[in-house]
Amino acid sequence: MASNTVTPSDEELRATAISLKGDNPSFGVARLRALLLQENSSWTVSEGRLKKILQSEGLINNQQQQSSIQSAEIYPSSRLVEDLDIERWSSLVEVKYFDKRKGKGLVAKEKIASGETIWKEDPFILAPEWELYDMQQLSRVCAHCTTPLGESALIVRCPASTSTAYCPVRFCTRLCLSRAQRTHPLNCIAQNPASAPLLAFARKNNWLGLHALAQCTARLLLDAQSDDQRLLEDDWKIVSSLAVLGMEERAKGIWFGGSEPDRPTWKKAHKLYLHAFDVPMTPAEQKKLARFVKKQLPPHIHQALFPYEEFLRGLGRMSLNLEGHGGLYTLHSHLNHDCDPNVSVRHFDQRTALSRITLVARRDIEPGEELMVTYVDPNMNVRGRRNKLGAWNFGTCKCKRCLEEEKTEKAGGQGSMKDKDMEDLEKELKAGLGVS
Ligand SMILES: [Zn+2]
Ligand SMILES: [Zn+2]
Ligand SMILES: [Zn+2]
Structure with a gap:
């Protein structure tokens, strides 16, 4: 009699594989698979499939297996972007891979003086804060760089807009219009109407991560149309190397201030996402999308x-890496967190390129020292900061400031750091794109 075999779902396989690898950190794919099939005798799982899942979890890499993982702990995983050209932005820093737990980061190559500009960077994609997004839809700020639009003669409308298929957006210059061609066509109501329900849904749910994923997907799909294959290759390297934490993994932690949608909302979003970029609902919409996606x-x-x-992992990837105002920045996404950071992120170019960030040293930085920014409001106390970070599974922050405040708290003190420095940092986090 033939035995009944079943193919486990990705979810089942993922959970089992993670736990087996955690118990047997030195095992390779073949031994893990043997163990897996021994414990789940009815399963059929190919070595390739298991390998893919372990890789996507960052538990093994292509060349060699990681020697160990800290079991039972879930944290964001990231990879290095192969051949990322850092010099494009700055000769002062280099990327360093620390370890599995910490992932990658940036360190100073030479001494950087307090107040020095370390680099400037335009976003890879931008899913601006909703206030700004609304202004884009009202054509009051540039649809590409979010700079406020005045009466300048340089302003151009979306050229695809017609009276029957009206796209309301405008660009501050022809340069912005041309740069926007990397993403806008597929998120333009006139050119890809199938994307409209997705963007409206993201807006309704105040879901920046979903909007960001739509922008990223548009960029990748449009890259694929180019004769220059490197565009897609390079962009995909950047996207797939971003630190990631799946939505399900995050759901096991604390919700981020209650602002994350629930599972039925994820499902609905996924449907709209497929309709927008893969298989539109109506033949007319399919025809329009096919005009771009040949x-x-x-x-x-x-x-x-x-x-x-x-899709869920993609959302987690976006949410985890978006800068406070909704931009996804390639080099900036390499920065790790410290509650007393040595680098601040500023939006200086408010009149010409609002979405451009400038990274500035907050104090002298020595060669070899890691560059750090804060992911949370530094004005909160140690418990508040750790809670916020915990929601993102960054683990308990053990930075110098946290350890000191922990000690003071235990000793019954206030642990207050409300000095001039912290006030400045707080102001900076609120400043920038439209928030004051
Ligand atoms: Zn612009
Ligand atoms: Zn348009
Ligand atoms: Zn800390």
Whole structure:
């Protein structure tokens, strides 16, 4: 009699694989698979499938297996972007891979003086805060760089807009219009009407991560149309190397201030996402999308974007890496957190390029020292900061400031750091794109 075999779902397989790897950190794929099939005798799982799942969790890499993982702890995983050209932004820093737990970061290559500009960076994609997004839709700020639009003669409308398919957005210059061609066509109501319900849904739910994923997907799909294959290759390296924490993994932690949607909302969003970029609902919409997407994404990228599980991971990837005002910045996304950071992120170019960030040294930084920014409001006390970070599974912050305040708190003190420095930092976090 033939035995009944079942194929476990990705979710089941993922959970089992993570726990087995945690118990047997030195095991490779083959031994893990043997163990897995021994414990789940009815399962059929190919070595390739298991390997893919372990890789996507960052538990093994392509060349060699990680020697160990800290079991039972879930934290964001990230990879290095191969051949990322840092010099494009700055000759003062380099990328360093610390370890599995901490991932990557940036360190100073030479001494950086307090107040010095370390680099400036335009966003890879921008999903601006909703206030600004609304202003884009009212054509009051540039649809590409979010700079406020005055009466300048340089301003241009979306050229695809017609009286029957009206796209309301405007760009501050032809340069912005041309740069926006990397993403706008597929998020333009006139050019890809199938994207409108997705963006409206993101707006209604105040879901920046979903909007960011729509922007990223548009960029990748449009890259694939170019004759220059490197565009897609390079962009995909950047996206797939971003630190990631799946939505399900995050759901196991604390919700981020109650602002994250629930599972039925994820499902609905996924449907709209597929309609927007993969298979639109109506033949008319399909025809419009097909006008842009003549070449499909390579299967490995398609498979890493559109299945539900991957979609959730994509959302987690966006939420985790967006800068406070909604931009996703390639080099900035390498920075780790410290509650008393040595680098601040500023939006200086408010009149010409609002979405551009400038990274400034807050104090002297020595060669080899890691550059750090704060992910949370530094004005909160140690418990508040750790709670916020905990919601993102960053683990308990053990920075110098946290350890000191922990001691003071235990000793019954106030642990207050409300000095001039902290006030400045607080102001800076609120300043910038439209928030004051
Ligand atoms: Zn602009
Ligand atoms: Zn448009
Ligand atoms: Zn800390």
